[in-house]
Amino acid sequence: MQRKNLARFAIVAGLCSSLALPTAVFADQWITDESLNGVATAQPQKDDIVPNKGQYKYAKEELAAFCHFGPNTFSGVEWGTDYGTKMPSAVTYMNNLETFDAEGYVKMIKEAGFKRLVVTAKHHDGFCIWNSESTDYDMGSTTSRIDxxxxxxxxxxxxxxDMGLYLSPWDIHEPSYGNKDGKPDNYNDFYDGQLREILGDPKYGNKGKFVEVWMDGAKGTGADAQNYNFERFAKTIKELEGDECVLFQCGLQSEVRWVGNENGLAGDTAWNRVEMNPNWDSSSAEVPWNKNIQNDPTVGAEVSVGSPTGGKWIMPEAxxxxxxxWFWHNNMKTPKTLTELSNMYFNSVGHGAPLLLNVPPNDTGTVDPEIKQRTLDFGDNVEKTFAQDLTREGEGRTAATAKASSAWENDPAYGPGKVLDGKDETYWSAKDATGTQSLLIEFPEERTFNVVSFEEAIQNGQHIKNFA
Known part of the structure; x- marks a missing residue:
């Protein structure tokens, strides 16, 4: 996916899908779908490394919401590392919850155009916002008893x-965490049990199903004694949810990776493939792929760039x-401006990474009116920006036409017109990957626009390095 706001980027009429910037945008000779009379004996060859169904689905969805809610909402801290010591226990804080308007919250998220909701069921403090059989550090032990x-x-x-599950591997409260008793598998048993408790219960998830499990990679000081059994966790998740449930930061089994910052910004070239780190130690807090975290001056942030020749498809998530x-706090409740949110959108979704935007409920179990309105306005802006495809016929417009420098096997099934048909399963493919390839979209009359959106057929792999 590439979406460019023309107030920020200059784009010429010929969009190139070659591997290098073209020396000339326009071809010597143009072909159209009507001029093609070949029949391909085989489809254009796919890469060996392509997205699985869950990854492809997430890439096409574009927008996800994050829901951080728990003791931190009431305590005013982001990481509850001192509950029960320097601060009241998490249970004491959660006793203050009288109601939780889940329906109003989800209705707002849906109306704003988000396609999935990732819920922090357990943050680093270890408190479970469900009625858990694994611990008494949960909602079932509070006076409200709201699951x-x-x-x-x-x-x-x-x-x-759709729902995603955030279940923090780092658990400050759980006694079995770490290697205190010389039995590191005790916590892995505990964590795997919590996964099974949620994923195996039909009352959790959208109609009993989750599409993503989010494993935060954070570990505090002194927390490095625990060696997570990611292979076991992945096996449990896939067993209970199926292969289309994607795994965020699950060791060598990862399918989604952190983008490199918490500002919703992906690199101008965001590769889905990564180079795996052959020397990765599972006891390390480091990720098992070569991070390739670099500063990208186009977005002004550190980003995980990936690699065009990487050995595994681990998509970036911003x-x-x-x-x-992350949590609602009385001194942190002013929402970002629509301009700031628009910048996030064009530099995450517009760069090929889904945007996971946190919208926190407050300490009354609802959403502040200002946050709610900003969320809805953001969704409305995205919808209206792409409501009209000016290449299509309608409202007095004649449909635009497409020409290209070549087409695969001269087959109209891969002709330039496929870029305008609105179907993900069809695409224009050039004759081969060598030399300069150009695409020209022609409007029959003058039209005014300020956003260009085009996508690569990533079901076949990712190749576009740059464009003019």
Missing amino acids: ILAELSKACSTYDL DARITAG
Whole structure:
């Protein structure tokens, strides 16, 4: 996916899908679908490394919402590392929850155009926002006894909003965490049990299903004693949810990776493929691929760039916050401006990485009116920006036409007109990958626009390095 706001980027009429910037945009001779009379004996060859169904689905969805809610919402901290020591226990804070408007929250997320909701069922403090059988550090031990995860799941099932599960591997509260007793598998048993408790219960998820499991890579000081059994966790997730449930930061089994910052910004060239690190130690907090974190001056942030020749498809996901914090706090509740959110969108989704935007409920179990309105306005802006495809016929317009420098096997099934048909399964393919290839979209009359959106057929792999 590439979406460029022309107020920020200059784009010439000929869009190139070659591997290098063309020395000339226009071809010596143009072909159209009507001029093609060949029949391909085989499809253009796919790469050996392509996205799986879950990765492809997420890439096409573009927008996901993050829901951070728990003791931190009431305590005013982002990481609850001192509950029960320097601060009251998490249970004490959660006793303050009287109601939780899950339906209103999910309805807002759906109306704003988000396609999935990732819920922090357990953050680093270890408190479970569901009624858990694995611990008494949960909602079942509070006076409110509201199973927040179940309420959100019920609402997501009502509004048919896909769900993701955030279950922090780092657990400050759980006694079995780490190697204190010389039995490191004790915590892995505990964590795997929590995965099974949620993923195996039909009351959790959208109609009992999750599309993503999010494993935060954070570890605090002194927390490096625990060696996570990611292979076991991945096996459990796939067993209970199927292969289309993608794994965020699950060791060698990862399918989604952190983009490199928490500002919702992906690199101008964001490769889905990564080079795996042959020397990765599973006891290390480092990720098992060569991060390739670089500064990208086009977005002004550190980004994970990936590699065009990487050995595994681990797609980037750009996470960000609509306020200053992940959790709602009384001193961090001012939402970002629409300009800031637009910049996030064009530099995450527009660069090929889904945007995971955190929208936090407040300490009354609802969403602040200002945050709610900003979320809805953001979604409305995205919808209206792409509501009209000016290459299509309509409202007095004649459809645009497409020409190209070549087409695969001279077959109209891969002709330039396929870039305008609105179908993901069809695409223009040039004759081969060598030399300069050009595409020209012609309007029959003058038209005014300020956004260009075009996509690569990533079901076959990713090749476009740059364009003019």
